[in-house]
Amino acid sequence: MSSYKSFAIVGAGAVGLPIIGALAAQNVRVILLSRPESTSKVVPSGVQVAKVDYSNASAVAEVFKQHNVDVVLSTITTMAVTAQRSLVDAAKLGSIKLFVPSEFGMPTEGHKEGILGEKDRFAESLKAAGIPYVRFYTGMFAENLARLIGYSTHGKITIVGKGEVPLSITSIGDIAGFVAHVLTTLSPSELENHVFRLEGDRKSLNELGLLFKTTVEHVDQIAGERGGVQTHIMKLIDTGAASTGWDQVNKAEGLGTNAAGSANAFWQGHQWKTLKDVHNL
Structure with a gap:
C-alpha cells in the first residue's frame, strides 16, 4: 500500500489535467503548480492551485513544504521539457520522496540527443541528487496519432519511412488512470527508481490504413509548419x-519486465482502450 498522501503536479496540459483528475478521484491531496503568467485552469473541487516561478527553486520548495508534498509529477510539455531542470533543486530542498519526470512517451534510457536525450539526462540528474524517481513510458498518445499521420487534416495517411515497425499506443485516459492507480496503491519499494512500460494498443503505421479505411502514402518528409517534428518522430518510429x-x-x-506493455499487469481488471475505441472506428 502506498504511503504517499500529497501530490504536486507541475504543468496542466494534455496529460497533466487528466492526471490531476485521476489523482483527485483517489481521495489524496493534490496541488497544481502553475506559472504566474499562466491562464487559470479548471481543476476538480479540492485541488489547490499555487502560482510560482518554476525557475525559483527555493520558492517552489516552499510550496512543497507548505503542502507537505510527498510526490512531484512533472507533466511539462515535451517542447519545454528543459524547464523542469530547476525542479531537481526544489525537490531536494523540499524533501520530496518521489519524483515523476516528464516522460509519457517513447523510452528515453540510452538516448543521447534531442528531447529524448534531454529527458534521460534529467532522470540521471535526479539519481545523482539522491531523489527517487519513477518513469512512465507510454508510447504515442492514441488521441494524437491521427494528427501525426495526417488523417485528421486530409483524410489519408502520410508516412515517412517504411511504416512496418510496430509502435506502442496508449490513450491519455488510460495513462492518467494508471499513474494515479500505481502511485496510490503500490509501496515505495515497488515504485522507487522503477520504469513502467504501458501499451494500450500496438500497430505499425502501415496497418493504420486498414484501420482508418483510407490510403497510405509514403513520402520523404512531411511538409507544413510542424512537418519537421512529424518527420523526426516518424523516423524514430521506423527504428523501433x-x-x-x-x-x-x-x-x-526488451523481454519480461522490460517488454512493451509489461506494466499493464499492475492494473488488474482494467480494459485498455485501443485505437479503434478512441477513434470510434
Whole structure:
C-alpha cells in the first residue's frame, strides 16, 4: 500500500489535467503548480492551485513544504521539457520522496540527443541528487496519432519511412488512470527508481490504413509548419524506438519486465482502450 498522501503536479496540459483528475478521484491531496503568467485552469473541487516561478527553486520548495508534498509529477510539455531542470533543486530542498519526470512517451534510457536525450539526462540528474524517481513510458498518445499521420487534416495517411515497425499506443485516459492507480496503491519499494512500460494498443503505421479505411502514402518528409517534428518522430518510429519495450542501447525489444506493455499487469481488471475505441472506428 502506498504511503504517499500529497501530490504536486507541475504543468496542466494534455496529460497533466487528466492526471490531476485521476489523482483527485483517489481521495489524496493534490496541488497544481502553475506559472504566474499562466491562464487559470479548471481543476476538480479540492485541488489547490499555487502560482510560482518554476525557475525559483527555493520558492517552489516552499510550496512543497507548505503542502507537505510527498510526490512531484512533472507533466511539462515535451517542447519545454528543459524547464523542469530547476525542479531537481526544489525537490531536494523540499524533501520530496518521489519524483515523476516528464516522460509519457517513447523510452528515453540510452538516448543521447534531442528531447529524448534531454529527458534521460534529467532522470540521471535526479539519481545523482539522491531523489527517487519513477518513469512512465507510454508510447504515442492514441488521441494524437491521427494528427501525426495526417488523417485528421486530409483524410489519408502520410508516412515517412517504411511504416512496418510496430509502435506502442496508449490513450491519455488510460495513462492518467494508471499513474494515479500505481502511485496510490503500490509501496515505495515497488515504485522507487522503477520504469513502467504501458501499451494500450500496438500497430505499425502501415496497418493504420486498414484501420482508418483510407490510403497510405509514403513520402520523404512531411511538409507544413510542424512537418519537421512529424518527420523526426516518424523516423524514430521506423527504428523501433516508439515501442515501450525498446532498448536503445542494444537496439532491440526488451523481454519480461522490460517488454512493451509489461506494466499493464499492475492494473488488474482494467480494459485498455485501443485505437479503434478512441477513434470510434
